[in-house]
Amino acid sequence: MSDYIHILANPAYLANAGIADVVGQRVREMVPAEADAWVETYRNVLLSGTPIRFERELERTGRYLELSAFRIEPVERRQVAVLFLDGTQRRRAENALRDLNDSLEQRVAQEVAERLRMEEALRQSQKMEAVGQLTGGIAHDFNNMLAVVIGSLDLLDRRFGATDPRAKRYVDAARDGARRAAQLTQRLLAFSRQQPLRPVPLDANKLVAGMSDLLQRSLGGAVRLETVLAGGLWRTHADPNQLENVILNLAVNGRDAMDALAEGGRLTIETANCHLDERYAAEHLGLAPGQYVLIAVSDTGSGMPADVVAKAFDPFFTTKEVGRGTGLGLSQVYGFVKQTGGHVKIYSELGEGTTVKVYLPRLLAVPVEESEAEPVQDLPRGDLREVVLVVEDEPAVRQFSVEALTELGYRVLEADGAVAAWRLLDAHPEISLLFTDVVMPEINGRKLADEALRRRPGLRVLFTTGYTRNAVVHNGVLDAGVHLIGKPFTVEELAAQVRKVLDLPS
Structure with a gap:
């Protein structure tokens, strides 16, 4: 049997199959492209006598049919009866449901992964x-x-x-x-993002260009230094000294990663204007979308596997041999960038090299040029007419401060806390400078200074601390008008800072 002819069809055939005037038509004339499949199916029913139920798409009409076929007896009649039911709507609904389930499963998987x-x-x-x-x-x-x-x-x-x-x-x-x-x-x-920063409007191109000699000396003759500085680079608001340390740290890390290369390798420092969109920001906790200045440091070294990249910013984590690193270089980079409101990202491939991208927020305000400070004379001294009140709860630190200031020529009074300091201020109107620690039990140095200034508006104040997450530093930046010397300090640093504060105009 290679073909068949339709000899009888009721009105429901047209309603379900969608083909009119089917009686008298041969299947190979009616649906030539799909005739083989229909002939083979009905031929098996005719030869075996076994009824079947199946589903098939009638491509000519685009309908999906549910069919039942059985042989009409006696076998000599060589006829097969077929029942048609249009299942197109059901099929479409099933397909839509299946697609919806697949989509839902995919969305659930994405949500779980996110x-x-x-x-x-x-x-x-x-x-x-x-x-x-x-x-x-x-x-x-x-x-x-x-x-x-x-x-x-x-x-x-x-x-x-x-x-x-x-x-x-x-x-x-x-x-x-x-x-x-x-x-x-x-x-x-x-x-730990607790160092006091002194941010200024900053041109990263000028800073990188000004570091070229320092970088070349640090990298050695075997490493080629290349800089790619973007034209029209935006300004950022950052501490230039700390940013130099960041770039130098990254450059030295890159140099160490290229130690094993016979040709020495290449270190590239690149700047660019960048926009981090909301989608990228959403993928990085604590990052605000917006405009950033990019400083990228790339090396052609050995690269890092993903597990090392994941721990690279952890303090004291290092892959260098003993004696070659503290494991704090990248931690310092991380802390400074976060404290400045930026973002840092490491991209690395084994055998190809590493790029560390530092994003610092764009400064939108018009920068105001600051006048250069006059050079400070070496070891400026005081005299006995200038009285300094030292307030420090640590006896050893207080003793050193008193002896150092005495050595510098000042008359010095001392107190171990705020209450004693207020009493001395009331008893000695000749006190011209309050030199106080910030972190003290019960009453901190900022509250001490606020009350002292209420009593003595013209009093000069110099703070000292070894821990800046406190009352005089907010978001990593010194409060306006605050003078601070960080611990530990040398006698020379103390002399310069005390003289600077005392010599400020009234």
């Missing part, structure tokens, strides 16, 4: 915040200790260094070790 990603980002943020608070607290205590060590070494050097070369050599060695320890605490404070 929730997991956000939960992981939140956990990472909370972990960094907790570690930051811990490191900040440790740095505060450590800075108090270092203030005593460095200050005492400075006083020793000033009194005995000129007459005893051996003693001076020992003092210099101890002071160098203490200063390196102070640098370590500064990195901890940078990671």
